Amino acid sequence: MKRRIVVTSLVVVMMVTSMVPVWAQDSAESSVNFDPMGVTSGSVLDDLSSAEGGEVAGIAIMWMHGYATALVGYEEIGPLNQEIFETLVAFLMYYGTQAPDSTILQAAEAFVKIQ
Numbered sequence: 001m002k003r004r005i006v007v008t009s010l011v012v013v014m015m016v017t018s019m020v021p022v023w024a025q026d027s028a029e030s031s032v033n034f035d036p037m038g039v040t041s042g043s044v045l046d047d048l049s050s051a052e053g054g055e056v057a058g059i060a061i062m063w064m065h066g067y068a069t070a071l072v073g074y075e076e077i078g079p080l081n082q083e084i085f086e087t088l089v090a091f092l093m094y095y096g097t098q099a100p101d102s103t104i105l106q107a108a109e110a111f112v113k114i115q
Contacts, residue, residue, distance in 0.1 A: 034059045036067070041107050042100030044092055061088045064108040071112050 039060060047057040062080065065088060069077045078084060088111070095107045102110075 034063060036060075036063055036105040036108070037103050039104045040100060041092060041096035041102050041104065044104065045096040045100070048089070048093070057089075057092070060104050061085060061092070064088055064092075064104065064111060067105075067108040068112050068115065072115050076115060 034056070039056065044054075044057045044060045048054045065077065065080045065084060091111050091114075092107060095102070095110060099106070
């Protein structure tokens with residue numbers, strides 16, 4: 001009986017550990033590595049207009065909101081609601097057409113200056 005439990009436990013452990021690389025590969029493929037100094041405003045505009053949706057653009061907007069909140073303060077910026085989301089999208093659309101090679105960090109700093 002004891003031997004059967006040990007063998008069953010070993011088989012279960014081997015099965016679970018053999019699945020870890022598959023889970024890690026799936027999560028790596030579905031994750032987005034966001035670098036605010038490497039992503040340009042123009043690429044965010046392209047992402048907004050793409051048919052697949054705006055995954056990078058959404059992350060950029062959330063990052064910009066957090067950055068602006070950290071610099072200016074929560075009382076000034078407020079929560080990320082529909083109004084601030086639309087404001088950030090409009091700002092990115094304007095700023096991205098004016099300076100498409102600028103980084104998201106530069107766009108966020110420009111956004112903070114007008115607040």
